[in-house]
Amino acid sequence: MAIRSTLIAALMMSVSSCAFINTTGNIPATNETPSSVVEEIASPLPGGIELVESFTPAEGEIGIPYTKYLMPNGLTIVLHEDKSDPLIHTDITYHVGSGREEAGKSGFAHFFEHMMFQGSNNVADEEHFKTISEAGGTLNGSTNSDRTNYYETIPSNQLEKILWLEADRMGFFLDAVTEEKFENQRETVKNERGQNYDNRPYGLLRERVGEALYPEGHPYSWSTIGYIEDLNRANLNDLKKFFSRWYGPNNATLTIGGDIDKTQTLEWIAKYFGSIPRGPEVKAPEYIPVTLDADRYISMEDKVALPLIYMSIPTVYARHPDEAPLDVLMSIMGEGRTSLLYKNLVKEGLAVQASAGHGCAELMCNFTLLALPNPASGKSLSDMDKILRDSIKEFETRGVEDDDLERVKAGIVSGMIYGLESVSGKVSQLAFYETFTGSPNYTSKDIERYSNVTKEDVMRVYNQYIKDKPAVVMSIVPEGQPDAIAAPDTWTMYERTIPEEDNTEELEVRYATDDFDRSIKPAAADFNPTVKLPDMWTSNLENGVDILGAINTETPTTALQIRIEAGERQQTLDNLGIASLTANMLSEATEMSTNEELSNRLAKLGSSIGISSGARFTTITVHSLTENIDETMAIVKERLLHPKFDEADFKRIKEQTLQGIEQRKTQASAIASGIFTLLTYGQDTPSAHPSLGTKETVSAITLEDAKNFYADHYTAGAASIIAVSDLSQDELTSTLGALSDWTGDNNITPPSFNYPTLEAGTLYLIDKEGAAQSEIRIGKRALKYDATGEYFKSGIMNYPLGGAFNSRININLREDKGYTYGARSRFSGSDVKGLFTASAGVRTDATADSIVQFVNEITGYYENGITEEELAFTKSAIGQSDALDYETPFDKLGFLSQIVTYDLPEGFTDEQSEILQNLTKEEVDALAKKHLNLDDMIMVVVGDKAVIEDDLKALGYPIVELDYDGLPIPAPQRPKLD
Incomplete structure (x- = not known):
């Protein structure tokens, strides 16, 4: 073309x-x-x-x-019209994050993100989630150091309702806050910290580095989630004061994009937000440069498989003139396979991972280097420290090449274009720019500042900010290996100074006066969004490979997937992991090019090619600007048809895989899900094992094995292509014709399964000593996938039990009990197997009662069924969500993939809609009776056995202890009696 x-x-x-x-x-x-x-x-x-x-x-x-x-x-409003899909994305961003907090009161901004979902004067507790879910929308919020935002994507007839919700929590929140809600969300935040920080490998890395990098009292010296002791010390009045200070309309930007009528939208905004009084005036935060007088070495032991070294050097701040050249330097140092760290550490097999970063926030940027040594290389963190520093020095002699600038600039431009593929992406970008620059129109300036970077700029910032500059250097080592750190600690965490509480400050409450009744929830607009399925077409290549395509003219981009039936199903118990290893080898060198050369070409095109294996398919995923799709496809062809299978590449990939297997054993969630799958499908089912394989099988796989797997399974006869592009059918088929000389028959081996008999009612315990949380899985084998049959209906049945945020299970364990950050249940299935799973990560001290609550909810639903209110909610929520299903190219790819994978007929979505709307309470109750009998289910718990075992025994279930591979641990032998 x-x-x-x-x-x-x-x-x-x-x-x-x-x-x-x-x-x-x-x-x-x-x-x-x-x-x-x-x-x-x-x-x-x-x-x-x-x-x-x-x-x-x-x-x-x-x-x-x-x-x-x-x-x-003072409320800023930004509107963007996009009529391409019948949906709207709203974002309200408050210019307040953890950087606005006071010492001793960390975590307030994030705590408030949670509190703002707990109802307001005219919106009941949990009503926010229920209202948006019932409207067919999605919602969430997020907090970082500099801002907090709340966002929703909804069908286009639901906008007034969303504006009513957002205005109510901006202007009518404080009087609705109760001590009970406060305490509940305090527990939820603690659970989030446990799940994402304390119980996650390397989870405390950035918190510890921030403490050492910034002076005491600096707003970035604590993490966004805050310290537990600060959260424990906070009281309801503290939170109210924080809200009154920062959550006024004059510190907020309301951005709305999508299928809107601007005149009507402004009328609604004026109605619901207009009477909310201004808050205190807000000034831009003051930038104070951060410097270090010497290297600060710090360290900690953690439940990790591999040690890690992390180096952080303070530089400038976001949108500083030198941010862009520092980003180019970062790319040269450690971004991708063209970088110095990849060449010096990963390529040489010295590290399983190495990278650089230049994370920027409103008050500070940090230039970072990271490495995880490969145990097979024998290199220590001390060695890594030296190689990282030598790599920095190497930049001086290497300098800046033309390709370096071209790669970064192409990445910026393509990233901007890809961001236009969804209305949420566009709204988020407009909101971000308005909040931090005072104008939504910053896209061109962003591109310009990177386009203007010169080689001299990069060398200048290197000399000014990086060369010979002190850094915070953190070592994280496995527990029991304190001597493995890079160097002895040279900095110790200070004892935090907690300012005395000023109780004389009065709480300022601002009240609005309206001429309408805010307690009346607005109805949906009097039209139904017309959901248009993608315009699909079919074609095939000369070699018989089928293509299913869809036209998407909203952006000049192309997204496609080449799917090959060469996944875990084609493995045997002796070669587990071969599918993953082989797929990874296709991302290495080819017979014509080094991996570095291919990566450089791709980066300059602004394209990406990802190759991964799954249960059934190995998938090559391509994302490209359409103007570059021919060149991108040439690289795809080279990777697919001419892999080099180099011995050195294979050795490195194999070592990385073995380390990945060990790393999984440090993650409680991965352990719980993996063992639950093994127990339900059986040790003799190859695809029941982790996709990486096991230590024994991967160790035994040879390069020749990978070559043979490739030769046997990577054939045109086992492949299909799905594609979404602004190109016409003929144009895209012509481009894909680059693969027409791909040959090979269909050698697919149908999978066979010999499932074990479940020991129903058994609780399987896996000991993870010192775990901050316990991971729970409850379930059984269930239905195979079908689009319009019992599997589809069972998914609808499960929605009010554990599928929605405001489901019975999540409301009980998260909102009522404060045991977890999130709990859910689901049916999952493929064409050959299926599961029902209820799951959560819970507070260690609440492990046993969490199981009791799961049992109560599942049993109650099994025995009594769905309520009429829940059924109406489910029909509304699922039925109206169609507007969100086909927006982006990758949304459309997912839809096409479903059609191809399961050979779905034309019009199956209409049949689904009809089934949903006609589903009766009696049908749902019958499905619950059939599929939710706890007597058929097993339980898996991963947690600290010493803490939770006695409480678990008190539940009365038979308990079997397993190791991390899902194998029984023999009970200790009793001593013989004389």
Whole structure:
């Protein structure tokens, strides 16, 4: 196909002009004012809303059209129209994160993210989740050091309801906060910390580095989640004061994008947000440079399989003029397979992982280097420390090459374009830019500042910020190996100074006055979003490979997958892991090119190629700007048809795989899920074992084995292609024709299974000494996948039990009891097997009662069935969510994959909709009776046996102790009596 526009080249040379207007009406003479802007200037806006500016990208420019407004109370509004899909994404960002917290009160911003979902004056507890789920939407919130945001994606007829919800928690929150809600969410945050920090390998890395890097009291010297002791010390009034200080409309940006009517949207915003009073004035945080007077070595022991070294050097701050050249330097040092760290550590087999980063926040950036040594190399963390420092020095002689600049610039431009593939991506970008730059129109500036980086800039920032500069160097070593650290500690954590509490400050409560009843929840708009399935087409290559494609003209991008039936099903018990090893080898050198050369070519194209194996398929996933798809496909062809199978590459991949197997044994969640699968499907079922294989099988696999697996299974006869592109069917089929000379028959071996008899009612215990949480799995073998039969209906049946956020299981264990960060149940299945699983990571001291609560909820649903209210909620939630299912190219790829994998007929989605709407309570109850009998299920618990065993025994279940491979541990021999 012909290359279309030279988009990247044009953007590297200059930034295009744009159609732009502000309230003064100054318009560049070379551009016409968009008609929508003219109408808005001519019409009075509701509620005193003021038009600030409107932007439309010029032809060939990357940018997101928007209109920005300001309310009298200071709320900034950014609207973006996108009629391509019947959905809307909303984002309200408050310019407050952990960086606004005070010493001794860490974690408040994140705590508040949780509290804001607990109801307000006119929204009941848990009603926020229920309302959006019932509307067919999704929602969440997030907090970092600099901002907190709350976001929803909804069908386009639900916008007024969302604005009512967001306004109520902005303006009518404090009076609804209770001590009970406060204590419950405090426990939830503790569970989150346990799951994501304390109980996760290397989970405390950044917290410890931040303590050593920043001076005491610096807002980045504590992690966003905060310290447990600060959370324990906090009281309800502290939280209320924090809200009153930071959560006013004048510290917020409301960004809405998608299928909106701007006039109607502004009227709703004026109605629901207009009466909310301003909060205290907010100034931009003050940047104070952070410097170190010498290297600070710190260390800790952790439940890890591999030691780790992490080096952090303070640099500048986000959007500082030197951020971009430092990012280029970071890429040269440790990003991808063209980097110095890859060459010096990973390629040589000295490390299983090595990388660099330059993470930037509002007040500080940090240049980081990381390495995990390969035990087979015999290298220590001390050796890694020296190699990292030598690699930094090597940059001086290597310097900056033209390809370095081209790779980074291409990555920036392609990343911007890929970000336009979803309305959520566009809204998030607009909200981010407005919050941190004061203008949503920063895309061009972002591209420009990277486009203008020179070789001299990179060398200058290296000398100014990195060369011979002190760093915080952290070692994390396996428990019991304190001597394995890189160097003795030279810095010790100070005793934190907790300021005395000022109890004289009065709580400021701001009240709104309305001329309407806020307690009335708005109804959905009086139209139903029309969900349009992707326009699909079928074709095939000359060698018979089938193609299923869909046209997506919203962005100039192409996404595709080549699927080969060469997955775990094709393994035997003797060669577990061969599918994964072989797939990984296709990401290495080819007969014509080194891996570094291919990676360099891909990066300069802004393309990605990922190769991975799963239960049934090995999948080659491609993402490319359409103008570069021919060159990208040439690399795909080279990797697929001409892998080199180099001995050195194989040795390195094999060692990395063996370390990955050991690393899984440090992760309680992975252990629990893996052993549950082994128990339900059986040790004799190859695909029941972890995809990486076992230590014994991987150790025995040879390079010749991988070559043979490739020759036997990587054939055109076992392959199919699914693709989504703005190209026409003929154009894309022509491009994919690059693979027409791929040959080979279909050598697929149908899987056979010999499932074990489940010891139903048994509790299997795996000891993970010192675990901060316990992982629970309850379930059994269940239905195979079908799109319109009993499996599909059972998924609907499970939704109110454990599928929705406000399901019975999650509300009980998370919201009512505070035992977990999240609990759920689900049916999962393929064409040959299926499971029902209920799962959660829970507080160690609540392990036994968590099982009791799971049992109560499953039994209660089994015996009494669904309520009429739950059935109506389920039908509404699942039925209206279709609007969100087909938006992005990868959403469409998922839909196409489902069709190909299960040979689904045309119109199956209509049949699903009909089944959903006609499903009765009697049918749901019958399914619950059939599939949720706890007498058929087993339980798996991974936790600290010394702490939880007695409580588990008190439950009365037979207990069998297993090792990390799922094999029984013999009971200790009793001493013989004389």
